[in-house]
Amino acid sequence: MSAHGDLPINHQTEGTSLGVPTIKLTWWTFLSSECMFFGSLLATYFSLKPNRVTPEPLPIEMFDLDLTTISTFVLLASSFLMVLAVNAAADGNAKKTRLWLLATAFFGCIFIGFQAYEFTEFYAKGLTLESGTFGSSFFTLTGFHGFHVCIGIVWLLALWVLSFTGWLGPERALTVEVCGLYWHFVDIVWIVIFTIVYLVEFAP
C-alpha cells in the first residue's frame, strides 16, 4: 500500500484502502452479481424445459450443433483478440489497441449474426417465446446473453471511436482492461451455455 503514494493522481488507478484500483473492484463485483443473474436464468431453463404443458419442438429438433460450435469458436477468438487489445493498451501502443478493439467488436458482431440466424430459424420452425416453457426459458437465457454481447460491442466501438480523439492514452489502459474483463465474462457465460444447454442435450 506504500506504493500508492508514488502513482500520479488519476481517478482510474487510484487505489482503495484495499490497495486495488476502485474501477476494477467495482467491475469484479458487478461480474460476480452477473454470475447470480445467469445462474438464475440457467436454473430456470433447466426447471422449465421438461415441463411440456404445450406441444412445442424439442431442443434436439431445434439445435444445430455444427453451427453453434462455429459460433463458439468465433466468440473464443474474439476473447483472444480482446487479450491482444488489453496487452497493446498496457504497452501504450494506441495503434494496435485500436486495431484489436475493432477486431474484437467485429468477431462479436459475427457471433450476434449467428445468433440472429439461429433465432430466426427457430421461430420459423415454431419455437417462439410463447410456444411453451422450453421456448420462453431458452430465448430468455440466450437472448440475455446476446444482449450482453451487444452491450460489449457498443462499448468496444465506443473505445475505438474515442481512440481517434486521443482520449484513449496510456493512462486509460485500465479502461481497456475493464472492458476486457466484461468481454471475457460474456465469453465464459457462453462456454457454460454451449456445453450444458447445447452439447449435453445430445449426450446419451
Place this chain on the structure above:
Amino acid sequence: MSEVINEQDKTDATHHEGEHDGHSHASTLFYTGVAIALAIVTYIEWAMLDWDLGKWTKPGLIILSVGKFAAVVAYFMHLKFDAEIFKRTFLGVLGLAVVIVFVVMAALGSLPDDNPETGRLHASIRNCQDHSDCGPTQRCRPIPAPKTAAALRKAKGLGERPVFSKCVEVPKEVRDAEGKDKPAREGGEIYAAVCVACHQKDGGGMLGPTVLGANLASAELWAQGDGALRNSIVNGKQGKIGVMPAQAGILSSEEIDNVLAYIKTTYAPK
C-alpha cells in the same frame, strides 16, 4: 510457457501493492497458446458426442467446460495473477451461484434423474418406445435425425430405430385411420412368420412335389368370399396336390381375422 508464468509470479507482488504498471501481462505467445488450447478443447467437446463414451459423455463434457471456464478466468481475465480480493469476490460469489442453481433445481425437482419412473426428463420429453408411453390423443413418432454429423452417424450405428422419438398430438382422423390399419399390420407379422413359407412373400404361392401354396392374388380364390377363406384358414384345406394345415389351435380367432385382413389388403385383386 512456464517461464511466462514465473515472470507473472514476479510481477504478482506489484499487483498486491495496487500498482498497475502496464507490463504485468503475459506475452502474446502465452495467450496464443491458451487460445489454441481452448479451440482444441471446444473441438473435442463437439467431436466426443460421436465417441462411444456412454454415460461418461456428460461428465466428460462438463469437465472440459469447467477447464475452459477456468482457463479464461485465470489467464484471459488475469485473475490468477491479480489481487487476492478479486479472486475472493468473484470465486466466492461464483461458488454461491452454483450452489443456488442446484438448490433451485433440486427444490423444483428438475435435477437429471436416470430412474425412468421419476426422471421427468426421460418420461416426458424424449425417446418414447411406443404409443403406450404417450397420452390418449398422442402417438410416438420418430424425430428427424438431428442436424449434426455425429448424431447422424450414431443413428446409423443403432440400426433402424431412431435415436430420438417423441409423443406428438395426432388428429382424431389420423388415429382412427391407424386403428383401421392395425389388424392388417398385425396380420402381416403373422403372415411373415406362419404363411410365407408356402404362400411366399408376394402371395403368389408355390407349386412343389408335395405342397401347393395357393396363389393369394388369384381372382378365383377371392370369388369364394371371405367366409370360405376364413374357414380354409381355421380348418385347413385339402388342395389338388398339397394340404393347407388347419390353424385353429395355433392362431387365435383374432389373429386369424388379422391375417385375413392382411392378405385381403395386400394381395386381393382390386
